Amino acid sequence: MRRRSRQIKKLVRHKRKPAELLLVPMIDIFTVLVTFLLMTAVFSRTVILELRLPVQQAEFREPPPGLVLEVLVRHGAVQVADRNTGPLATFPSTAAGYDLDGLGAYLQRVKAKFPEKVDATLLLEPDIPYDILVQVMDKVRVFEVRQGSHAVQAELFPDISIGDAPALTQGSSS
CATH class of the missing domain: 3.30.420 (Nucleotidyltransferase; domain 5)
Structure with a gap:
């Protein structure tokens, strides 16, 4: 009887499929995440100041006092x-x-x-x-x-x- 239970356990173990680790979706997620973080880091430090260039000499107007x-x-x-x-x-x-x-x-x-x-x-x-x-x-x-x-x-x-x-x-x- 013991032999039979060992054989059954072996069969059950062999019928189980090994667990799969799906790396491709994880790599995709990390690629998108890293790209997003890099873009956000660059744009968060960029500040835009509005500047006016000096007027052309042809358009010179008399300045106010x-x-x-x-x-x-x-x-x-x-x-x-x-x-x-x-x-x-x-x-x-x-x-x-x-x-x-x-x-x-x-x-x-x-x-x-x-x-x-x-x-x-x-x-x-x-x-x-x-x-x-x-x-x-x-x-x-x-x-x-x-x-x-x-x-x-x-x-x-x-x-x-x-x-x-x-x-x-x-x-x-x-």
Whole structure:
């Protein structure tokens, strides 16, 4: 009797099919998941800023009286100027880089004096790194204000136009 039960158990074991592990659907799922996550990671870090290019010389109109703010980024300094009157402030660069904190503080004072002003022109010399462009744009657009325990961004000059900085003349320095 014992032999028979062993034989029956063997037959039952042989009749059972081995469990299948379906890898193809799992690979498909992971492929779609990884693709989706990669695309989401790239697009979540991309921010679009609306920029206005300077008007053509043929379309030049007489500017209204008041401040025409320009921020010139040169290899040795950042300069804030009024197109009508000339340079207002210069922030020389140091070994650590450009003085963007000084630029931001000065632009806050300009905004306090001209609260209705919302536009500025950012003029860069050739070969200024893109990272510097973005940092200067951030300082020109907004500044942080502490309200209680958290920081809030306040608007400075959000309408930014970008152009090429005029070449320095022989007698002037940066």
